[in-house]
Amino acid sequence: MTDLTNTGGSTSTYEVRSRARLGLPFVLIEPLFATLDAAIIVAAGALGGIGYQRVLGGTLEDVGFYAGLGLVASLAHVLxxxxxxxxxxxxLLDDERDGGRVLAGWCIAALIIPVVLFLFKSGDEVSRGSVLCFVSVAAAGLVCGRWMAKRILRAALLTGIIRGRRVVVVGTPAELAQFGRADLLTRFGLQEIERVTLPRVDDLLSASEAKRGEAMMARIRHVAAEEIVLALPWSAPQAVTALLGHLRAIPLPVRLLPDCAVSTVLRHQTSKSQRLYMVEVQPAPLSALDRLSKRLLDIVVATTSLLILILPLAISAVAIKLESKGPVIFRQRRHGFNGKPFVIYKLRSMRVQEDGGSVVQATKQDPRVTRVGRLLRQTSIDELPQLINVLQGHMSIVGPRPHALVHDYEYGRMIANYAFRHHVKPGITGWAQVNGYRGGTPQLELMKQRIELDLWYIDNWSLTLDVYIMFRTAFELMRPRNAY
Structure with missing residues (x-):
């Protein structure tokens, strides 16, 4: 289904040559240019007032008034x-000289000056010459500032100082042909980091494309993308739906680019940003604000918990070391956000260190569990080192519990939508755990019910729900059911 290539390079001078991931976000270009214009006008107001007044023998006390007048005029000009x-x-990115349009905009905005003077009854106190000097200096400053800023902007794009949202572009050859890297950046604010070329639209509906679809998913997960954009004909909604069937397992927003027919029309309009014509066909599980608030809660809770529980952790570590040979910390690979593996930490409660292709869940009276380990598992003290995983960013305080890799592969084949659990970070505790699904799941039906609760949590997430689950967890620890 996929031909993983990086084709589609543009011959434009705006080709992004730098591969650096760090840079100024593309979305800040407009506010930065607006801020520059406002600063020029305020400075022109002060300089114009100073220059004219000094020629006439005035004082510097009038400078504040003209700077304030420039501030009002700058707001009008930005609008x-x-x-x-x-x-x-x-x-901003074309080579066309737009000094005439800048001057026209400033002339319209400058009309606010006599209105402000009239409203504040200051017309008799202000020299017309100083106002004209202010307007002239601002006009020259805006034109020169725009010319210089556009040159700096083009240089910043060439060196990668400014970058767009990192995206993987997926589409058919005919639709991808219209989007070079430079087009995606200048028209939509997107920085292409990977291009996946699909076969014909008719082939997308074929069931035989499953294996190639898995290869596409693996490649998308490998690159550090912020979203996925599709280049498909809008006249083939079935193909979009079929492709989304694969992409739903990836916790990234998916948007549809304008196809060839729509793009032909859009190239003749400049009144609106072309980003507005991208169609969101799959939203992100959590917004940027949601992720930030959840992360801040994780850091506060994890740090506080580690400080409070440092003594029980130390006592447990000594007890583990005295009872049996082996490391105090048990490490095992698990799948995290977006299915990426990480190493989870636990206090060792067994005599074995299982990881990889054979991991057996603990059972009642399991001979592998030590006496100290049994107490640690019943009280969930063995999970406390995962607070370090939280601080590392691999886990959250609340989320679906991560399973061993071999169990993920096994249940992923038997349970529909199992992979959706990786749309958020795994947690130390979760909605399933406080609803009785703590510990082992020896029966497939029990795992299905746990997955249903995990998916409900993802669909209904809120900060309040996380806090509620934390409190519920404290009471759940008093009832050591299914913990062995």
């Missing part, structure tokens, strides 16, 4: 320029 589309990416 007018935004309305005229002077901050649109396509205007």
């Amino acid at each position: 007018v320029a935004h309305f005229l589309g002077l901050y649109r990416h396509n205007h």
